[in-house]
Amino acid sequence: MNSANAPLVIVGAGHAGGRAALTLRAEGYSGRLILIGDESHPPYERPPLSKGLLQGTVDLAGYSLCDSTRLAELEIEHLAGNPVKSLDPQQHRLQLADGSWLTYARLLLATGGRSRRLSSVPEHLGNVLYLRTHDEALALRASLRPGARLVIIGGGFIGLEVAATARALGCSVTLLEAGPRLAGRVLPEQLSSVLLELHRSQGVDVRLNVVIEAVQGNACVEAVQLVDGQLLPCDLVVVGIGMQPNIELAAAAGIEVRQGIRVDAQLRTSAPDIFAAGDVCEFQLHPQGDFQRQETWRNAETQGHHAALNLLGGEQPFEVIPGFWSDQYDWGLQIVGVISNAEPTAIRTTQGGGFLLFYLDAQQRLQGACGWGQGNSVAKDIKLCERLIAPHNSVSVDALADAGVPLKQLLRS
Numbered sequence: 389m390n391s392a393n394a395p396l397v398i399v400g401a402g403h404a405g406g407r408a409a410l411t412l413r414a415e416g417y418s419g420r421l422i423l424i425g426d427e428s429h430p431p432y433e434r435p436p437l438s439k440g441l442l443q444g445t446v447d448l449a450g451y452s453l454c455d456s457t458r459l460a461e462l463e464i465e466h467l468a469g470n471p472v473k474s475l476d477p478q479q480h481r482l483q484l485a486d487g488s489w490l491t492y493a494r495l496l497l498a499t500g501g502r503s504r505r506l507s508s509v510p511e512h513l514g515n516v517l518y519l520r521t522h523d524e525a526l527a528l529r530a531s532l533r534p535g536a537r538l539v540i541i542g543g544g545f546i547g548l549e550v551a552a553t554a555r556a557l558g559c560s561v562t563l564l565e566a567g568p569r570l571a572g573r574v575l576p577e578q579l580s581s582v583l584l585e586l587h588r589s590q591g592v593d594v595r596l597n598v599v600i601e602a603v604q605g606n607a608c609v610e611a612v613q614l615v616d617g618q619l620l621p622c623d624l625v626v627v628g629i630g631m632q633p634n635i636e637l638a639a640a641a642g643i644e645v646r647q648g649i650r651v652d653a654q655l656r657t658s659a660p661d662i663f664a665a666g667d668v669c670e671f672q673l674h675p676q677g678d679f680q681r682q683e684t685w686r687n688a689e690t691q692g693h694h695a696a697l698n699l700l701g702g703e704q705p706f707e708v709i710p711g712f713w714s715d716q717y718d719w720g721l722q723i724v725g726v727i728s729n730a731e732p733t734a735i736r737t738t739q740g741g742g743f744l745l746f747y748l749d750a751q752q753r754l755q756g757a758c759g760w761g762q763g764n765s766v767a768k769d770i771k772l773c774e775r776l777i778a779p780h781n782s783v784s785v786d787a788l789a790d791a792g793v794p795l796k797q798l799l800r801s
Contacts, residue, residue, distance in 0.1 A: 394480065394491040395420035395465075396699055399472050399637070400498035403685070404666025406431020406453040407692030408496055408699070413462045417700060422490070423459075424467045429522055430456055435685050437525040438549035439715060442532065443556065448522055475641035477659035494699050497649055497657065497664040498692065499634035501683070506541060506627050508600050515608040516625045519546055531624050534558030539612050539622040541600065543570040545714050546628035548583065551592050552717050562593040562620055564612070569596065574712075575758075576732060576745060579721055582760055590717055631683055633668045646670055648681040653705035655695045663699060665691035671706065673726065686711045709774055718762055722770040725756030725777045732758075734788040744769055746789075752782040775799055 396412060398405045401423050409423045409431070425431070431453040440446035449455065459466050467484075474483045481491045503518035505511070517528045528550070532538070536559045540547045543565030551561050569580035570587075587594050599615040603625070612620045635645040644650045644658035648670030655663045655671065666688045670679050690708045697704060713722045725747070732745035742761030749755050757773035759766030772795040776783060787793045 393419075394493040395422050396494050396496075397422045397424065397482065397490065397492040398496045398498060399424050399482070400496075400500055400634075400666070400668075401425025401427065401431050401466060401468070402498060402500045402666065403431060403433050403453070403688035404500070404669075404692035404695075405496065405498035407689055408498065408665060408696040409459075409464050410453060410462070411693045411696035412699065413464065415696065415700060419493075420465070421463065422465045422467060422492075424470070424472055424484075426468070426471055427521060427523070428468045430454055430459060430466065432522060433685060433688075434520075437522065438519060438546055439553060441522070441525045442529050442550065442553040444529065472637060475637060475643075475659075475662075477641055477643065477662060480661065492661075494661040495663070496695050496699060497638055497643075497662060497668065498666045498695075499637060499649075500667045501631040501633040503627070504630045504632045506600075506629060509541075509603050509609070509625065509627060513603070513605065513607070513609050513625075515623065516603075516627065518627050519550060520631070528626065532557045532559055535560070536624055537622045538562070538624045538626065539564065539609075539620055540626045540628060541612075542628035542630070543567070543594070543596070544573070544628060544630060545571060547626070548587065548716060549714065550626055550628065551587060552590070552715075555590050555592060556717075561591070562595065562622075563587065564598045564600065564614075565594070565596050566599060567596070570594070574723075575721075576727060576729070578732070578735075578743070578745060579758055579760060582719075583716065583721075586716060586719060631667060633681065635668060638664070638668075646679065650679065654698050654703055655691065655706055656698070663695045665695040673710070674707070682710055684710065684712045709777055711770075711774070720761060720764055720766065722759045722766050723756065724770050724774045725754070727756040727758060734785045736789055736791050738766065738769070738791065740765060742766060744773075746773075746783075746785075748783065748785065752785065753777075753780050754783050754788075769795055772796060772799065 433451045436451040470484045503520045538559045538561045540563045554561050570583045601613045601615045603609045604611045609625050633648045638649045639645045649664040650670045667683045694706050711724045727747045733748040734746040736744040740762045745758040747756040754776045759770045
């Protein structure tokens with residue numbers, strides 16, 4: 389099928405898909421451009437959902453990539469409420485839910501993911517909430533009233549950030565984590581420990597190594613029962629046990645998927661003229677590295693931008709140093725690069741009770757770093773760490789551990 393004059397199509401109108409659409413126009417692409425999303429809202433960033441939106445300090449306009457007026461000005465056709473039902477990569481076409489077919493020249497899959505459901509918690513219960521979308525965040529905000537008894541299932545970042553916000557709003561919070569520590573999949577032990585200490589000091593009843601037996605209640609959950617027999621009466625349950633990538637559309641079309649939609653260095657999938665980006669994308673950080681997915685703001689932002697350049701014929705490999713942050717009460721943690729589950733190679737204490745953890749390879753090259761400190765105090769150091777990672781030069785372990793040696797000085801040496 390001749391698709392020379394067909395549009396560029398982006399499936400998924402979240403952060404990665406929205407950034408890709410805006411980049412295409414910024415780079416001078418003037419052809420037909422279609423952005424297809426499940427939500428009625430224009431593309432937006434997700435980090436404020438568990439913080440600013442729940443606190444009432446920011447609204448959708450404050451974290452949208454653009455508004456509907458701007459999409460119209462840029463002639464980006466935003467299709468909402470008519471999702472893609474199937475893909476036909478060989479014919480360069482897709483079918484929408486209403487049965488209509490659409491031909492494309494090139495396609496970006498930025499289908500993101502959905503909240504993982506907990507099988508022990510029935511779907512129909514009115515006070516069981518998840519947090520992935522703007523509308524889900526609004527529903528949760530309406531329920532976080534002073535004195536409300538909240539049980540949070542999951543000690544990852546969504547659960548922890550909701551816990552911090554709920555405490556600030558006067559809720560009573562019990563947080564249940566199945567593992568031995570908080571955010572154990574992504575954080576080193578030192579950071580898990582200070583997070584646990586911080587949340588408990590703020591009045592969160594954190595329970596580790598717990599297993600849920602059942603929930604009690606008919607129309608709503610009235611209590612959560614643990615395997616050890618304990619009963620936790622509650623007014624609200626928030627489930628934050630991770631994200632399920634939306635790979636089904638790609639898999640049904642015969643595109644290679646594993647833990648996500650697998651891509652090459654240029655973010656191309658196994659199907660001709662189809663790329664992938666964002667939470668759903670499974671990629672390698674370098675040619676010898678393991679395939680991975682990254683559910684972060686930085687990954688959605690940089691991959692959306694990069695995929696757009698390659699949709700226009702660029703052949704640039706995606707080589708961005710990963711990064712992540714989370715705000716907890718008056719403290720912040722930031723991670724840059726790749727951190728292993730091993731002990732850090734060097735530790736540096738910082739002012740105000742914070743610290744930096746450094747991870748080096750066998751050649752003494754910095755691979756990753758974590759920072760913990762009050763407010764945004766570690767941001768500058770983490771930016772310097774990113775600059776130390778990029779050139780792949782060896783770094784002195786003693787100098788990294790010595791708070792008297794400015795990181796800037798290591799850059800010069």
